[in-house]
Amino acid sequence: MKTADRILAAAEQLFAERGYEATSLGEIADQVGIRPQAIYNHFDSKWQLYEAVLERLLGPFLRFLDDALATPPSAARGADSLAAEISFHAANPNLARLVQHAALAGGSQLKLLIERWYRPFFQRALLLAPESNAIVKADPALLPWLVTGMHGLVLGYATLAPLHAELLGIDPFSEQAIARQSQFLRELLRVLDGAQS
Amino acid sequence: MKTADRILAAAEQLFAERGYEATSLGEIADQVGIRPQAIYNHFDSKWQLYEAVLERLLGPFLRFLDDALATPPSAARGADSLAAEISFHAANPNLARLVQHAALAGGSQLKLLIERWYRPFFQRALLLAPESNAIVKADPALLPWLVTGMHGLVLGYATLAPLHAELLGIDPFSEQAIARQSQFLRELLRVLDGAQS
Numbered sequence: 001m002k003t004a005d006r007i008l009a010a011a012e013q014l015f016a017e018r019g020y021e022a023t024s025l026g027e028i029a030d031q032v033g034i035r036p037q038a039i040y041n042h043f044d045s046k047w048q049l050y051e052a053v054l055e056r057l058l059g060p061f062l063r064f065l066d067d068a069l070a071t072p073p074s075a076a077r078g079a080d081s082l083a084a085e086i087s088f089h090a091a092n093p094n095l096a097r098l099v100q101h102a103a104l105a106g107g108s109q110l111k112l113l114i115e116r117w118y119r120p121f122f123q124r125a126l127l128l129a130p131e132s133n134a135i136v137k138a139d140p141a142l143l144p145w146l147v148t149g150m151h152g153l154v155l156g157y158a159t160l161a162p163l164h165a166e167l168l169g170i171d172p173f174s175e176q177a178i179a180r181q182s183q184f185l186r187e188l189l190r191v192l193d194g195a196q197s
Numbered sequence: 198m199k200t201a202d203r204i205l206a207a208a209e210q211l212f213a214e215r216g217y218e219a220t221s222l223g224e225i226a227d228q229v230g231i232r233p234q235a236i237y238n239h240f241d242s243k244w245q246l247y248e249a250v251l252e253r254l255l256g257p258f259l260r261f262l263d264d265a266l267a268t269p270p271s272a273a274r275g276a277d278s279l280a281a282e283i284s285f286h287a288a289n290p291n292l293a294r295l296v297q298h299a300a301l302a303g304g305s306q307l308k309l310l311i312e313r314w315y316r317p318f319f320q321r322a323l324l325l326a327p328e329s330n331a332i333v334k335a336d337p338a339l340l341p342w343l344v345t346g347m348h349g350l351v352l353g354y355a356t357l358a359p360l361h362a363e364l365l366g367i368d369p370f371s372e373q374a375i376a377r378q379s380q381f382l383r384e385l386l387r388v389l390d391g392a393q394s
Contacts, residue, residue, distance in 0.1 A: 145381035152353020
């Protein structure tokens with residue numbers, strides 16, 4: 001792996017574990033096995049490195065949502081895109097952790113996350129929500145609570161994984177557990193969408 | 198307020214914002230307006246202060262779950278206890294933030310949280326899940342994913358609040374927003390429970 005990629009991987013891991021503020025360039029350099037000064041051959045600052053880490057995680061995610069929106073709307077599309085989102089988070093659990101740290105810390109991290117990525121992401125998520133959803137049908141004013149609720153449910157799978165692993169004796173990142181989570185979400189969407197039929 | 202209570206309130210706020218490791222006794226003392234040494238008149242260590250903060254938040258929560266379990270099981274009890282849980286978290290948003298920080302940090306914080314509080318809490322939560330739930334009926338093996346999913350949804354309301362507030366232009370801790378969240382959860386449980394009727 002190139003040095004820049006090794007720096008990005010180490011930074012992603014440390015930012016996900018401790019958050020932006022609690023991570024130093026010295027610790028990142030230690031993980032990579034280079035001198036702290038050598039990071040500046042690749043990134044101008046800790047902040048620019050943080051931006052690059054988010055871009056590497058969220059860029060592919062937004063492109064995936066664009067692809068999902070390119071197919072015609074249907075309940076199946078909603079279920080498929082949510083299942084694909086779960087697989088995406090399962091393969092990149094640090095994404096949810098970085099988002100959660102930014103939400104807890106607030107300030108410029110949260111601002112960057114929202115302006116560059118999350119606003120377009122939520123606009124797409126609202127478009128992907130099926131109109132036939134039983135909760136929205138019961139009261140259209142509940143749509144924001146449905147979307148934020150599903151968002152918490154999906155992110156919580158990664159950010160609360162160590163707690164749930166210990167409580168239930170299940171490794172949430174095993175292949176079988178991820179298959180079950182996809183099945184659970186399909187079942188949940190089926191029930192939410194099937195209440196009309 | 199007594200000095201010990203003011204120390205607990207300041208510690209809770211800082212632990213919830215930054216996590217245990219990133220918070221120093223000096224910062225807590227600054228918030229209270231006392232010398233750092235004066236904290237030791239009330240607490241033996243930063244760790245004992247952390248335990249006291251968790252006890253103050255989670256003790257009443259476990260007693261509330263005990264009361265909920267004292268009434269006979271029914272779908273209404275499930276809905277009532279979840280709505281009460283939302284009100285509890287809305288009044289004490291730092292609880293969800295502390296749990297989320299512990300899950301992200303792992304180690305002794307997570308261990309303390311699980312052994313002292315979360316294991317009995319999850320045992321009660323599993324008992325409160327109604328047997329008629331459509332997802333569990335479809336496949337009983339999905340029960341752990343239902344419980345952890347609802348847990349992520351409930352906690353995410355507090356831990357992701359600054360992100361959702363910015364994206365949706367809604368203050369999640371306004372009286373109206375909390376009423377909507379209760380309505381959303383009642384609606385969700387109704388759909389999950391009503392699919393059999």
